[in-house]
Amino acid sequence: MPDPATYRPATGSIPEQPGVYKFRDPSGRVIYVGKAISLRQRLNSYFADPANLHPRTQTMVFTAGSVEWTTVSTEVEALQLEYAWIKEFDPRFNVKYRDDKSYPYLAVTMGEEFPRVQVMRGAKRKGTRYFGPYAHAWAIRETVDLLLRVFPVRTCSAGVFKRAGQIGRPCLLGYIDKCSAPCVGKISEEDHRALAEEFCDFMGGSTQRYVKRLEREMRHASNDLEFERAARLRDDIQALTRAMEKNAVVLPDDTDADVFALAEDDLEAAVQVFHVRGGRVRGQRGWVVEKVEEVDTAGLVEHLLQQVYGDTTADAVPREVLVPTEPPFAHEVEQWLGGLRGSKVQVRVPQRGDKRALMETVARNATQALALHKVKRAGDLTTRSKALQEIQEALDLPEAPLRIECYDVSHVQGTNIVASMVVFEDGLARKSEYRRFTIKGQDGSDDVAAMREVITRRFRRYLSENADAPVDLTPEAESEEPGVPAAIDPETGRPRKFAYAPQLVVVDGGAPQVAAAAAAMAELGIVDVALCGLAKRLEEVWLPDDDQPVILPRTSEGLYLLQRVRDEAHRFAITHHRQRRSTQMTASVLDEVPGLGPARKKALLAAFGSVKKLKAADAETIAAVQGVGPKVALAVVRALHPEEQPAAQPAIDMATGELLD
Known part of the structure; x- marks a missing residue:
């Protein structure tokens, strides 16, 4: 690992001007990009006493092998150059906001000869106007279906459009008046483009203008006794009204803002943004980011604005950006965003009123998104490490149990007796290692005897696959295959199915099940594997030869991990039991x-x-x-x-x- 003292530049050689700096690893790869008002002051802070650095900053400094910098004239230029380098080099120690999913947009391809309305995902294209993002593609299609009554813009692909022009007949939408059919010349290129512009204006927030226009036309048609046309205009007004109702009114009609909120812990941060256009929420997005560098909330906001608006078009930058905390270079960020938009942009923290209430709503969404992300990951690395450490301390183990196996027996009144083995490695389920056992010749009411048989079969196979000579494997697990007794299969190069021993065996049950498992392991000479049982009634942890259980706090991460392991084993055993019972019931017709x-x-x-x-x-x-x-x-x-x-x-x-x- 490089020593920072070997590549520390002389203090006098570092300029005091604003600029952007890059840390590179010994192979020359950029691992971190940062900016500073004073390069000398900022860089000197990295080479101070390493013990005073944040752990993540300390890791970055000891990973790097060199540092270089570029001076700029203003802080705004530093902001722009920092974003450009982060995008170019993708440094591993920089915070990078990534969408937690691909959001669909309503897009209008104004760059084409005949603009097309469609659903789009991915990178934005030049010459295309975007509205959204939306949570679901079907929400876009519902909105478009309503608006095509009033703005019959083309929605077909290039192939369909070309084929219709060749045969001189429009598609179905052209016949039901939901497309103006420019493919067959029913409308000119100029008129179709004007129709697309009106569609974009309506989606951009100019809603009342079109509703009032249709109302005037409806009244005139009624006065002229054109009742069919008046009825059609009435239906068009209702369609526009329904499309408008799909977006909640939250702020005055002239409000054009993006509202950001964050929820964070020491390791990660979740971001939510509501896009408000014309006083209505037109879209919502979310990100989850790992805090790989030492950064506070203000720094997260600055990185967020850089990466959200860095590659966007001018019309995507709103007049107002509402944030939970002002970024460190708030004035420079406003200048930068104003340059992108072509007019003034305000970045501020709402203090009261409707905007503050909306900010609180967005913050609640961010909090829920972070909680959901944690659940999906089955706990972050720190939580899993804490859980394994708590189990190690509670069971007095010599090391943390990185591999845990749990066993459960399932049957119905002594029939179709099966057992399951599930494996958790580093606190996460390893489903490729799961195994199923079929118990034969046992009294189904004796779970203890069944548990003893399963443990015996599992560790007999372990000894076989790691021994120098074959041993008798009967009875074998249902999923086992006969083979040479080696930990690694010479044909596939993969470990045998029972080649690895766990650090901890968990059985579903109390003292009797634990005693049976301990007896089976003792008979086979297995002395280096820890054993415990988890009783369902009071969630007590039982150890071999102990009269009293170990009680873990209800809030313990270790207990939560043991519960997840036990519940997964129970689920896997129940699934196997139901499959066997279903097969037996179905096959019974052949018995006669x-x-x-x-x-x-x-x-x-x-x-x-x-x-x-x-x-x-x-x-x-x-x-x-x-x-x-x-x-x-x-x-x-x-x-x-x-x-x-x-x-x-x-x-x-x-x-x-x-x-x-």
Whole structure:
């Protein structure tokens, strides 16, 4: 790891002017970009006592191998150059805002000869006007469907448009008056472009102007006794009204603003923004960012505005940007945004009134987004590490249990007894390592004996796959395959299914289940794997040979992780049990077929996969299965299709015509 003292520049060589600096790693890759009013003051702070640096800043300084800088004339130029370099080099230690999903926009391709209205995602294109973003694409289509009554702009693709022009016949929308059909010359290029401009004006907030115009035309048509046209205009007004109602009115009609809010912790921050145009919320977006550099809320806001507006068009920059905290270079940010928009832009924190209330709404959305993100990730790295550390301390383990296996037994009144093994590594589920067991020859009411069998089979297989010679593996887990006793399969190069031992085994149950598992492990000589049980009733943690359980606090991250592991094992066991029970119930119809024993039934199910597929086969196909002859195949067909068998006919004496007994 590089020593910062080896590449620290001389203090006198660093200028005091504003500028932008880059840290590079020993291979020359840019790992951090920053700006400063005084380069000398800022850079000297990185080479002070490392113990006083923030941990993430300390990591960056010790990862870097060199530092360089570029001076600029003003802070605004520094802001622009910093954004350009972050975009160009994508440094690993810079905060980078990324959408948590791809949002759809309502786009109007004004750069085309005949503008088209469509749903668009991804990077914005030059010459296209965007409205949104929307939460769902279907919301855009509903809005467009309503507005096409009044603004019948083209919505078809280039291929459909060209083909309609070649055959001289418009598509269905052209016939139902939801497209002005420029493809066949029903409207000129100039008039169609004017129609698209009106569509954009309405979506941009100029709603009342078009509603009032249609109302005037409706009254004139009514006065001229043109009642059909008046009725059509009335329906158009209703369509515009419904489209307007889809956007909530929150602020005065002349309000043009983006409202940002953040929710953050030590590791991550969630951002939400509401786009308000014409006093209505026209769109909403969200980001989640990892705080890979030392940064406060004001710094997050500055980075956010850089990356949101850095590549946008002038019409996407609003007159007002409402933020929870002013960025450090608020005046310079306003100048930069004003240059992008071409007119003055104000960046401020709302203090009271409707704008403050809207800011609080956006903040609640950000808080919920951060909580949802945490749930989706099953806890961040710090939380998982804390949970494993709490388990280590509570169970007095020599190290944190990075691999945890949990076992559960499932059955219904002693039938279809199965067990599950789930694996969590580093606090996260490792589903490729899950295993299922079928328990045979056990009393279904004895969960303890079933648990002992499962633990015995699992660790017997572990010893086999890591031994120098094969051992007897019977009975084996249902999902196991016979093979050479080695931890790594020589054919695939992958570990055997039971090659790795866990640091901790968790069983679903209390002291009896723990004692059974401990006895099984002791018989096999497994002494380096910790064991505990989690009882459902009071969520108590039981250890072998302990008369009293370990009680973890309800708010403990360690207890929460153990609960998740136990619940996952229970879910996996229940799923397996239901599958076996369903298969058994379905296959029971074959038990009554004469001449069809267990071996032939197993062969049929293996050949066809299910009774449903077997039922669709004819007698000849069934007879082709090895061990099943024509006679048995015919019996199977008759058993699976009883409704198709002819009813027994009464015997008749041909001489007298009377029924015979």
